[in-house]
Amino acid sequence: MTQHVHPAQPAGGPPTFAAGAVARRLGLPVSTLRSWNNRYGIGPSDHQRGRHRRYTETDIAVLAVMQRLVAQGSPPAAAARAARDRRPNNVRLDGPLVKHLVGAAYRLDSHTTITTICQALTTHGVVDTWQHLCVPALNQVQERVSGQGDCVEVEHLLSWSITTSLHQVVATPVGAPVAMLACPAGEHHALPLEALNAALAERGVPAATLGADVPERALADAAGRARPKVVVLWSQAPATASPSALRIFDDASIMVLAAGPGWARTPLSGPVIAVNDLSQAVGLIMDGAQNR
Template sequence: MTPAAAYSAGAVARRLGVAVTTLRTWHQRYGMGPSLHEPGQHRRYTELDVERLEVMQRLIVEGVPPAEAARWVRGRRPEVELHQPIGEDGAAVRGIGRAALRLDAPAVRQRVGEAVRELGVVAAWDRVLRPVLVAVGQRYSATGGYVEVEHLVSGCVAAVLGAVPRPGPGVPVRILLACADEEQHSLPLEALAAALAAEGVPARSLGARVPPAALLAAVRRTGPAAVLVYSHLRETAAPEQLAGVLAERARPVVVAAGGPGWHRPSVPSGVVFPDSLAEALATLTSALT
């Protein structure tokens, strides 16, 4: 007996609104065919097969060539798919993703701004902005393309986060944020600075690619209560950068290492590792009490 979650080519064609000959072409040319086979019966499509075809169809409608769309769908990780199908957050991700693929910067900025205003910085980052950024990166990994999309999305997100109102000039700045030496992924730091600002806490951000000597000079000059150094890649996460901060005579109360690049066993004791934006926010502000 054929399982209930198995579909004929005709049923899938009706569900997608395409001709059966189109499905056959996608199967023969791009390897996007049915995966379920029982002896003595025609191959049938599983629910996962159909979902993959739906994603491929959306990409084609948005202007992605069929061969490229198929390559991306075959290589994608479902948890970082650009068009998340479920819930209001998924709708927000879909909207930003579609606008980004069109390179429609005003629409991307508008939707990113709506997410930040409606959800707050932390929830918007976790539930909408980071999934979009990860999905665009996944597309790049699968196809080697979409660099322009990634740059556009990053620029729009940075603009919105930078527009979050900062505390007035009379509030002491006691938190220092910096990327590790040669680390260029600074957007998570911008999200953290915006999240702090939304809580009324100013931060001094040195941005991307901060040499160890420059980081130490900033620590000595400003005397921060908390320092966070961000590294996205293992090759930029040199533990010596953190060891230098820890060795300062007037060392910060909190020294934190953010991002997935750090190899925790090699980092000096005394460094904390916040695993999320919310945790980084709580860790850094704890040094101010």
């Protein structure tokens, strides 16, 4: 999931990125970046004639918005106008926004939770919204649930709001699934797979998401029919981290990712790769899709 992009750090300024690095990060041809810049003015915000184009994180976020809107069917010119209006400064992924989201969840105000998450997704994309808004909000709610045993309904509403928002904002790409995402038998925490599915869809990568509590026989049958290049098994707790589930995919043509904290104590052998965060998983699946 890690994005292998190394920024340059000008003295006294924010890090910037070359066009090739940005293209790899977004999964776009460099020619598309050049075309969007020339036709629609979506490109480096501080480009100087005669110098190589360098993109800031804000520039990349605007490009990502345009990329998502085009993938969802918007004409490029309209997508460019909308992307300029949805710069990251309009919706800041910070402590106050997390507090706002958690407060709405405690009030059981699903309209506000969904609106807040959708605005963040539209502006910042799935990976940043998940890591900097959804996960901190979920952690705050879950601390109270585990510590005092109450507010389970708040956790459920927040989880449902995140899933609903992901489905509303991100369109499902067409095509045979590149990845298969599932939880082993007994594992019911499938929300991280929803986030991964949406992050892949955002990049035009189709995935078959089987969700929670999938028996091993069903995993094997699904893999035989879908023939994915990558399989991701999410385990929240050690009790559901089943080595036998991993062995189902003992095939050199399939990349297997053991995702989640549940696998931390499980010895992983062969080609199985441990995955610890969303951005790392996305990067590995993108690599696996191209190289297998």
